[in-house]
Amino acid sequence: MKPVERYEDSELYRLRHSASHIMAQAVMERFPGQAKIAIGPPIEDGFYYDFDLPRPLTPEDLEAIERRMREIIAEDVPFTREAISAGEARRLFADQPYKLELIEGLEQGGTDEHGEPLEEKPEISTYTHGPFADLCRGPHVGRTGQINPAAVKLMNVAGAYWRGDEKRPMLQRIYGTAWQTAKELEEHLARLEEAKKRDHRKLGADLDIFVFDEEVGPGLPLWLPNGAILIEELERLAKEMELKHGYLRVRTPHLSKEALFVHSGHLPYYAESMYPPMELEGVRYYVKPMNCPMHHKIFAARPRSYRDLPLRLAEYGTCYRFEKSGELFGLMRVRSMQMNDAHLYCSEEQFESEFMAVIGLYHEYFKIFGIEKYVMRLSTHHKNGLGKKYVDNERLWLKTEDMVRGAMQRGEVPFVEAADEAAFYGPKIDVEIWSATGREFTLATNQVDFAQPARFELAFTNRDGQEETPLCIHRAPLSTHERMVGFLIEHYAGAFPVWLAPLQAIVIPIADRHLEYARQVAGRLTAAGIRAQADEGSERMNAKIRAAQLKKIPYMLVVGDRESQSGTASLRLRSGEDQGAVPVEEFIARVRREIEARA
Structure with a gap:
């Protein structure tokens, strides 16, 4: 197994x-x-630092700061670490209120820079280079001169609340990036430019995929006909794959009584992320933030035997989560989402094969979508969060984490570990993928739940006639429609593969007298299950071709006198390549093969 470097x-x-x-x-x-x-801290592709300053930073400030950074790098001074007491730290940072707050958190039992509990009370340390000292755990390079000054660039300034709390001061966050070579920096900047062109918010509007409307509400996307086709194709793919892997499809309502979410533990622990309740006939109802509790109820609807297991229940369920306004981002962070959800109920003996079958399903999807770079991350619990952030059962946490870790190792699937990032009911594998531009997405998850089955008193009769509590695996390999479509727009730059493209072919008549033949060709394509239409607009042929390329339609069939007489069409690709005349039936067979192969 090839190790993955964290x-x-x-x-x-x-x-x-x-x-x-x-x-x-x-x-x-x-x-x-x-x-x-x-x-x-360092972040993906760079770093940032938050400052409380007497005035807003300007572009001229960033240029001056960057120049001074190069001078400091050239000084080639060492980074030195020193462990100090809390008292020494307070004296050193006496005029730095944010550092003093961090020191207090470290001293009183250990919280990190975001206010989250640390596993153990940490040692307080500083890193110093030249005249500058900072409260820091590290690690760092040995000397400033080890940084390539030609591979460092400050990117932009943004606002950021102290510790992410909108009730705390607004600071100025300077983002920068640093690489080992100037060439890597240039490549990174080129990727950023390409990512701007591929931004799903821009392309989603240009390609008529989705819109947002203020009167409908933030984070509530409206899917246009092209977007609806993308969703239908993704659902068709998921249903085919799940049928092949032995899943049963179910459907559940969008809302339920408050009692269900109290039973599941979402209330009160998840209340901040749920929409407020509505009261009907003296009963409080919530729109669901997750499908899990309703799937548990389906499992519990009748007695279960070991012969029923594993039971795999799947649904594209619509969920609603009240994300903070400042965290909403296109289709990536929304308040209404359709989730490629499933819950697998199994015995402990069946766990490993079921868990790894889900991992195998991920790999099948990655191949279909051409996803070549990804990392699987085992998210584990933190003992300081037991009873607060996590279900209070250390023994079961350690046991299930070992089960997941062992399954991944025996399956020779590379993964990294991340402490204190588990779900509240169990450990999980989070899947980080990269689009064609190198942008990282957290797309899917594969979670182990040892708590909810017991909480709902789920049981099956084992081979010995005894009642046993099943394990539950939560999985969503295609994420939500919203996030998956957003990713695919950027991954393909809107040029979807033929099977997924909302409009797969457009027939363009050279002149008005060719319009009837264009309609006939489009009709034959449609009858063969190809999404096609004739362009009946008044524009000239070249303008129609250009418009089709901008809409990223895979195939353009240009028809004139010669084509209508020979039963052919002149085939052009969205790349601009002219493939000459092809018989219509031959083209239909070609496209059908591509659709069926999802090529």
Whole structure:
């Protein structure tokens, strides 16, 4: 099994962490005695640092800060770590209120820079380079000169609330990026430019896939006909795959009584992410944030035997979550979502084969969509969160985490581990994928639930005639329609493969006298199950071809006198390639093969 290097263990992580400290020094020098520093971690593809400053930063400030960073790098001073007491830390950062708050959290039992509990009370340490010292766990490079000054760039400034709390001060966050070579930086900047062109919010509008409307509400997408086709094709794919893998489809309502979510534990623990209740005939109802409780009720609807297991229940269920307004982002973070959901109920002996079958399903989907880069992350619990963030049963946490870890290792599936990121009811595998532009998406999840089956008193009769509680695997390999379509728009830059394209072919008449033949060809394609239409607009042929290319329609069939007489069409691809005349029946057979193969 090829190990996967965690980003936190990489040289790039250390390099970017050190770059954030160098940037903080440059900012402190630009605002002497006035800058208050908060936190500055490495992030995917870069780093940031949050500052409380006397005025808004300008582009000129960023240029000056970047110049000073290069000078500090050229000084080639060492990064040195020192463990210090809380008292020493308070004296060192006496004029830095955000650092003092961090020190207090570390001293009183251990919270990180985001206010989350740490597993153990940590040692307080600083990292110093030249005149600048920062409260920091590390790691860093050995010397500032190990950073390539030609591979560092400050990107932009944004607002960020201290510790992500909108009731706390708004700070200025400077984003930067750092790489090992100037070539890598150039490639990264080129990817960012390409990503702008592929932004699903822009292409979604250009290609008539979805819209948002203020009167409908934020985070509630309206799917246009082209978007509805994408959804229907994804559902068709999921249903075919799930049928092949032995799933049974169910349907559940959009809302239920409050009692169900109290029973499941979503209330009160998940209440902030749920829409407020509505009261009808003296009973409180909630729209569902998840499908799980209703699937548990389906399992419990009749007695179950070991012969019924594994039981795999699947549904494209619509869920509603009240995401904060500031966190909404196109289709990636919405408030209404249709989830490719399933719950697998199995015995402990069946767990590994069922869990790994789901991992295998991911790989089948990755192949279909051409997803080549991905990482699977085992998200585990944190003992400090037991009874608060997580179900209070350390023994079962350790047992199920070992079960998942062992299954992945025996299946030779590379993965990384992330502590304190589990679901509240059990460990999970989160799947991070990268689009064609290199943008990372958290797309899918495969979760183990040891808590909910017991909570709902789910049981099956085992071979010995005894009642036993099943394990439950939650899985959503195609995520939600919203997130999956958003990813696919960017992954394909809107040029969907033929099987997925909303309009697969358009027939373009050269002149009005060819319109009737164009209609006949489009009709033959439609009758063969190909999404096609004739362009009956008044524009000239070249304008119609250009419009079809902008809409990223895979095939254009141009027809004139010669084509109508010979029963052919002149075939053009959206890339601009002219493939010449082809018999219509031959074209139909070709496209049908591509659709059936999902090529």
